[in-house]
Amino acid sequence: MADLRIFPITGIPEVRPGDDLAGFIASAARDEGNPLLDGDVVVVTQKVVSKAEDMLVPVDPDDPLSHKPLVEQESVRVLRRRGDLIVSETKHGFICANAGIDLSNVDRGYAALLPEDSDRSARRIRDGLNHRAGATVAVIVSDTFGRPWRRGLTDVAIGCAGISAVVDLRGTEDSQGRVLQVTEVCVVDELASAAELVMGKATGVAAAVVRGVEPAWLGEGSVRAQIVRHHSEDLFR
Amino acid sequence: MADLRIFPITGIPEVRPGDDLAGFIASAARDEGNPLLDGDVVVVTQKVVSKAEDMLVPVDPDDPLSHKPLVEQESVRVLRRRGDLIVSETKHGFICANAGIDLSNVDRGYAALLPEDSDRSARRIRDGLNHRAGATVAVIVSDTFGRPWRRGLTDVAIGCAGISAVVDLRGTEDSQGRVLQVTEVCVVDELASAAELVMGKATGVAAAVVRGVEPAWLGEGSVRAQIVRHHSEDLFR
Numbered sequence: 001m002a003d004l005r006i007f008p009i010t011g012i013p014e015v016r017p018g019d020d021l022a023g024f025i026a027s028a029a030r031d032e033g034n035p036l037l038d039g040d041v042v043v044v045t046q047k048v049v050s051k052a053e054d055m056l057v058p059v060d061p062d063d064p065l066s067h068k069p070l071v072e073q074e075s076v077r078v079l080r081r082r083g084d085l086i087v088s089e090t091k092h093g094f095i096c097a098n099a100g101i102d103l104s105n106v107d108r109g110y111a112a113l114l115p116e117d118s119d120r121s122a123r124r125i126r127d128g129l130n131h132r133a134g135a136t137v138a139v140i141v142s143d144t145f146g147r148p149w150r151r152g153l154t155d156v157a158i159g160c161a162g163i164s165a166v167v168d169l170r171g172t173e174d175s176q177g178r179v180l181q182v183t184e185v186c187v188v189d190e191l192a193s194a195a196e197l198v199m200g201k202a203t204g205v206a207a208a209v210v211r212g213v214e215p216a217w218l219g220e221g222s223v224r225a226q227i228v229r230h231h232s233e234d235l236f237r
Numbered sequence: 238m239a240d241l242r243i244f245p246i247t248g249i250p251e252v253r254p255g256d257d258l259a260g261f262i263a264s265a266a267r268d269e270g271n272p273l274l275d276g277d278v279v280v281v282t283q284k285v286v287s288k289a290e291d292m293l294v295p296v297d298p299d300d301p302l303s304h305k306p307l308v309e310q311e312s313v314r315v316l317r318r319r320g321d322l323i324v325s326e327t328k329h330g331f332i333c334a335n336a337g338i339d340l341s342n343v344d345r346g347y348a349a350l351l352p353e354d355s356d357r358s359a360r361r362i363r364d365g366l367n368h369r370a371g372a373t374v375a376v377i378v379s380d381t382f383g384r385p386w387r388r389g390l391t392d393v394a395i396g397c398a399g400i401s402a403v404v405d406l407r408g409t410e411d412s413q414g415r416v417l418q419v420t421e422v423c424v425v426d427e428l429a430s431a432a433e434l435v436m437g438k439a440t441g442v443a444a445a446v447v448r449g450v451e452p453a454w455l456g457e458g459s460v461r462a463q464i465v466r467h468h469s470e471d472l473f474r
Contacts, residue, residue, distance in 0.1 A: 004435055007240040080472040087472060095386040104420075144420075147384055148473035149332040150393070150464050152403040152423025154430070166389040183341075183381075186389025187434065193391070194431035197424065197450070198241055200406075213434070227387050235317040235324060236385035236473060 007034060008198045009042075009207040017054030022128025025207050029133070034209070036133040039218065041210040042125075043195035046143040046158060047105050048206040049121050050112040061109035067101050070111055074099035079237065089237075090114065093228040094158060096145045115141065118159025119222045126161040138162030138218055142192035148236070155196035157188035157223050164188075165226035167217055186227060187217055244271060245435045246279075246444040254291035259365025262444050266370070271446070273370040276455065278447040279362075280432035283380040283395060284342050285443040286358050287349040298346035304338050307348055311336040316474065327351065330465040331395060332474075333382045352378065355396025356459045363398040375399030375455055379429035385473070392433035394425035394460050401425075401454055402463035423464060424454055 011028040015021060025044065029036050036042065050056070059066035065084060072078075075088035079095060090099045092114060100114040115121040118141045126139040141159035146152075157165065169183035195208040231237060248265040252258060262281070266273050273279065287293070296303035302321060309315075312325035316332060327336045329351060337351040352358040355378045363376040378396035383389075394402065406420035432445040468474060 003242060003244040004431070005240060005242055006431070082472060144422075149466050149471060150423065150426070151466050152421045152426065152464060154423050154426050156387070184389045185381075185433070186387065186391050189387070189389065189391050190430035190434050193427035194241070194243070194434060196422070197427050197431060197447075210434075227389060229386050229388050234386060235319060 004194070004210060004212040006194055006198050006208060006210050008205045009034075009209060010205055012048070012206050015048045015051040015206070017051065017056065019052050020128065021048060021052040022125045023132050025125075026129055026132035028207075029209065036129060036135045036137055036209065037211065038135045038137070039211070039213065039215060040135065040137045041140060041163060041191055041213050042129060042137050042207060043140045043142050043192055043210065044122075044125060044207045045199065046100070046114060046118070046141055047112055049115050049118070049125070049141050051106070053115050053121065055113040055115060056106065056110045057113060058109060059103070059111045064103075067098070067103060067111040070101050070113065071099045074101060074113060092116075092118070092158075093224060094145075095237075096143075100143055100158075114143070114158065117224075119161065119224050120159070122159040122161035136162070138213075138221075140188050140192055140195075142195060144196070154189075155192040157186075157192045157227070159223050160188045160221045162221070163191075163213070163218050164221040165223050187213075188221070188223065188227070241431070241447060241449045243431055243435050243445060243447050245442045246271075246446060247442055249285070249443050252285045252288040252443070254288065254293065256289050257365065258285060258289040259362050260369050262362075263366055263369035265444075266446065273366060273372045273374055273446065274448065275372045275374070276448070276450065276452060277372065277374045278377060278400060278428055278450050279366060279374050279444060280377045280379050280429055280447065281359075281362060281444045282436065283337070283351060283355070283378055284349055286352050286355070286362070286378050288343070290352050290358065292350040292352060293343065293347045294350060295346060296340070296348045301340075304335070304340060304348040307338050307350065308336045311338060311350060326474075329355070329395075330461060331382075333380075337380055337395075351380070351395065354461075356398065356461050357396070359396040359398035373399070375450075375458075377425050377429055377432075379432060381433070391426075392429040394423075394429045394464070396460050397425045397458045399455060399458070400428075400450070401456055401458040402460050404454055424450075425458070425460065425464070 080087040122139040317324040359376040
């Protein structure tokens with residue numbers, strides 16, 4: 001299997017509502033001498049996608065909890081509360097802290113909501129990149145989530161385009177010739193996590209490229225359709 | 238920030254109880270023309286660690302559910318049952334399906350239990366690699382876990398050595414100069430996921446190298462001490 005290379009796209013300017021995010025990314029990659037290539041997976045952080053899509057909401061700049069009413073508004077159900085922390089199911093079907101809303105890396109006095117439909121956001125960015133960069137790429141929109149039972153946050157995919165969210169290895173044989181029973185690997189979450197390793201939290205790097213991804217994974221995909229679990233099959237709701 | 242390169246270590250022979258796994262890994266990397274270097278993070282899958290440590294238990298080869306009594310034995314508490322699936326807390330503190338026990342990639346008639354102490358396993362492999370390869374590396378022992386609310390499995394860390402499991406970015410400033418409140422990133426889980434992308438499930442590749450990891454993350458670390466959540470702070474148990 002080919003090696004993977006992961007590198008950040010630096011030089012993306014501050015993103016404002018209506019900005020051509022795909023254009024920014026394609027230009028920044030080219031300017032760094034790393035133009036996008038066919039088969040690249042471009043991971044873009046939720047925050048800049050929300051900014052470009054004008055998902056910014058004014059909040060009281062002097063109240064550190066000013067976004068809490070937005071959390072209730074963006075949630076369809078609260079699963080747990082402890083202190084200021086709310087773990088809820090968002091209207092998009094994600095279960096995460098504070099409905100994915102936070103104040104970091106946003107202008108003072110604003111909170112950034114999640115994109116309305118992150119798969120659609122990924123498709124738009126992908127279309128833009130394919131046009132701007134002249135390469136057929138896949139796009140993942142990533143966000144930083146916690147999880148039960150384990151400390152620490154990891155980046156996961158909240159939207160994707162041009163790549164299957166889950167790769168189903170059921171029915172393939174293991175090294176002993178035994179048919180594997182369940183091996184549905186969530187490759188877009190693994191790719192989002194891999195990209196986070198070169199982005200850091202505080203440096204303003206809003207996108208990264210994973211180069212060398214297995215070509216068989218590329219194609220149609222959707223986080224909402226493939227990853228978000230139905231209530232009926234969920235043991236922890 | 239430096240680019241990351243991730244590559245599989247192929248050519249590790251079938252591992253038997255008592256084998257020198259570190260020696261196998263160091264030799265295979267060297268033989269492939271990719272000798273280990275200072276600062277490399279070597280991700281090793283649980284299955285070969287369990288084999289080398291003789292965590293194999295005989296089971297009825299004709300009964301596909303023969304490992305289920307072992308699941309109960311290795312668990313301290315069952316969280317959920319559905320059909321054949323048991324989600325439990327293992328004696329190590331991990332919450333996962335079937336106590337981490339499965340039959341794939343193990344000789345017919347055997348099941349592989351998790352290592353007794355995966356952090357200790359990682360330390361031993363690290364000591365062996367540092368000696369055999371003449372390079373100071375970090376080691377992560379990885380396993381494939383599901384998670385609530387999202388479909389698909391991802392690889393996570395069950396043990397580590399020579400790297401901090403969680404990198405605490407609390408108190409650092411975001412790009413707006415605002416102090417970030419909570420950004421504890423679980424880098425070892427992200428690294429385990431990244432490594433899985435080049436390993437595949439069915440090809441017998443038992444280890445991978447992540448090269449170019451931020452040097453500040455290297456040092457003392459423990460999955461059990463840093464990642465496994467205490468009952469008192471867990472909202473989903």
